[in-house]
Amino acid sequence: xxxxxxxxxxxxxxxxxxxxxxxxxxxxxxxxxxxxxxxxxxxxxxxxxxxxxxxxxxxxxxxxxxxxxxxxxxxxxxxxxxxxxxxxxxxxxxxxxxxxxxxxxxxxxxxxxxxxxxxxxxxxxxxxxxxxxxxxxxxxxxxxxxxxxxxxxxxxxxxxxxxxxxxxxxxxxxxxxxxxxxxxxxxxxxxxxxxxxxxxxxxxxxxxxxxxxxxxxxxxxxxxxxxxxxxxxxxxxxxxxxxxxxxxxxxxxxxxxxxxxxxxxxxxxxxxxxxxxxxxxxxxxxxxxxxxxxxxxxxxxxxxxxxxxxxxxxxxxxxxxxxxxxxxxxxxxxxxxxxxxxxxxxxxxxxxxxxxxxxxxxx
Ligand SMILES: [Ca+2]
Numbered sequence: 001x002x003x004x005x006x007x008x009x010x011x012x013x014x015x016x017x018x019x020x021x022x023x024x025x026x027x028x029x030x031x032x033x034x035x036x037x038x039x040x041x042x043x044x045x046x047x048x049x050x051x052x053x054x055x056x057x058x059x060x061x062x063x064x065x066x067x068x069x070x071x072x073x074x075x076x077x078x079x080x081x082x083x084x085x086x087x088x089x090x091x092x093x094x095x096x097x098x099x100x101x102x103x104x105x106x107x108x109x110x111x112x113x114x115x116x117x118x119x120x121x122x123x124x125x126x127x128x129x130x131x132x133x134x135x136x137x138x139x140x141x142x143x144x145x146x147x148x149x150x151x152x153x154x155x156x157x158x159x160x161x162x163x164x165x166x167x168x169x170x171x172x173x174x175x176x177x178x179x180x181x182x183x184x185x186x187x188x189x190x191x192x193x194x195x196x197x198x199x200x201x202x203x204x205x206x207x208x209x210x211x212x213x214x215x216x217x218x219x220x221x222x223x224x225x226x227x228x229x230x231x232x233x234x235x236x237x238x239x240x241x242x243x244x245x246x247x248x249x250x251x252x253x254x255x256x257x258x259x260x261x262x263x264x265x266x267x268x269x270x271x272x273x274x275x276x277x278x279x280x281x282x283x284x285x286x287x288x289x290x291x292x293x294x295x296x297x298x299x300x301x302x303x304x305x306x307x308x309x310x311x312x313x314x315x316x317x318x319x320x321x322x323x324x325x326x327x328x329x330x331x332x333x334x335x336x337x338x339x340x341x342x343x344x345x346x347x348x349x350x351x352x353x354x355x356x357x358x359x360x361x362x363x
Contacts, residue, residue, distance in 0.1 A: 098137070101227025106299040109135045109227075113143040114362060118301060121208055121360070124158050129204075131360055132301045134223045146215060146223045147357035149292035149303055150311065151200070154185035156192065159203045165190045168288055168352065170255065180264075186291045188309045188355040194323040194347035197312050197356045204358065215359045217315035217324050221339055224305035224327070226298040231338035232306055233298040241279075241334060244296050245307035246286030248278040248333045254287055279333055288330050289353070306337045309355040317344035329353035 101109065110117060113135040122128045131145035153165050165183040182190060192200075197214060204212040215223070230236050234244040241247055255276065256269035264287070286294065289309050297303045310329045317324055322344035328337025331353045335341070345351055 098222055098225060098229075099227060100229045101299075103227070103299040106227035110300050118148060119145060121210060123155060123204065123207060127155060127158060129155065129358070133362060134219070134300060137218070137222050143362045144219065144359050145362050146219070146302065146359045148297075148301055150188035150309055150355050150357050151197075152185065152292065153183055153187055153189045156189040156200060157185075159200045160196070163189070163192065163196075165192075166352075170257070170259075180288055182289050187289050188292060188304075190289065190309050190353060190355045191350040192355060193350050194312045194345070196350075198314075201358055210360045210363075212358050212360045214312055214314040214356060217313045217326065217342070219359060220311065220313050220326050223300060223302060224298065225339050226300040226302070228299075228339075231340060232334070233339070234296070237334050237338065239334075240282060241306070242282050242284040245337065246284055246290050246295060246304065246330050247282075247307040247328065247337055248276060248331055249282045249284040249286070250278065250280050251283060251285060251287045252276050252278045252330075253280075276331065277333055286330055290330075306334075306339075307332065309353055310343075310351075312354060312356040321346065323347050325351075325354055 110133060114133040117133055119131050119133070120128045121131055129151075130148040132148050134144055134146055136143050153163075156163055165187070167179040167181050167183070169179040194214075201212040201214060204210075224233065226233055232239060232241070232244070234241070242249070253269065253274050254264045254266060256267055256273040258265040258267050284295075284307075286308070292308065293303050295303060295308075298305060305327055307328055307330060310325045310332070311327045313324045313326055315324045316322065323346075324342050324344045326342055328334075328341065336343075345354070
């Protein structure tokens with residue numbers, strides 16, 4: 001039923017994207033490790049949806065998914081709905097190994113680790129990376145440096161000039177307006193796969209003579225917490241995040257804007273237009289991704305560890321095939337952006353709201 005109604009429009013869109021945007025795949029369709037190769041191939045080369053297995057599915061969820069595959073209607077049910085809303089399935093127990101510090105102690109510990117708190121490493125003329133020192137996690141580890149900001153389009157394009165972080169489509173009629181661009185030089189790079197992010201680190205190491213890599217999941221969380229034990233360094237799931245993080249807030253309603261104008265002119269929207277889940281009572285002023293550094297940093301001077309764009313880590317997921325992504329993005333509510341929330345994608349997938357930051361060894 002649905003296939004019949006949308007199939008032709010989707011095929012036409014695919015054809016036009018090939019013709020005018022030089023985009024000849026559907027790599028943005030997110031596939032999971034449990035997909036059969038032919039199912040994944042169908043999703044990525046034609047955009048056709050397929051019945052699939054969800055890796056975390058309980059029998060209840062599986063039977064519901066099977067019923068959609070058989071042409072039935074998908075009814076999420078209370079259990080799944082609650083798990084989605086709370087982000088429960090992806091929540092990690094807090095790592096008790098991390099020392100708990102107040103902001104002042106955390107900053108003191110950082111100063112003891114190295115007197116140069118932020119080291120600026122030049123990549124190319126006028127383009128550099130700011131790397132903050134992070135004190136050793138325990139007696140068996142060493143201090144390391146992590147990017148103060150997420151890697152930007154400008155920085156990534158030095159490595160791959162053909163990379164394009166592209167555009168977010170507007171909802172509804174567009175009259176020649178493609179959507180909202182996220183490929184400006186100062187914005188964080190996205191639609192970059194884990195493989196490409198790892199290659200960027202190799203390239204950067206060669207170029208600078210320093211040893212760059214992606215942070216492990218543990219390093220990422222330790223650096224982000226900066227000694228705090230709460231779900232966010234600034235508080236909990238209910239805290240007002242408007243000064244601290246670019247998350248899914250009231251501003252996302254601007255997706256629904258007047259189709260005759262290129263700029264964003266708000267329009268009265270129904271719930272069917274304005275559907276991205278968000279926290280409507282909070283206005284963080286960030287629509288899609290924002291230039292890194294707009295919100296407050298944590299005690300160790302790191303910006304956007306929650307929200308803006310989600311970040312690849314070096315660590316594999318539980319099935320060993322996917323790679324873990326942390327921190328949530330402008331598209332996520334707080335429940336998907338806390339220190340203890342994780343999700344994962346296959347290493348070759350390019351995700352619309354996933355970028356990365358790098359670590360390097362301290363000298
Ligand atoms: Ca926002």
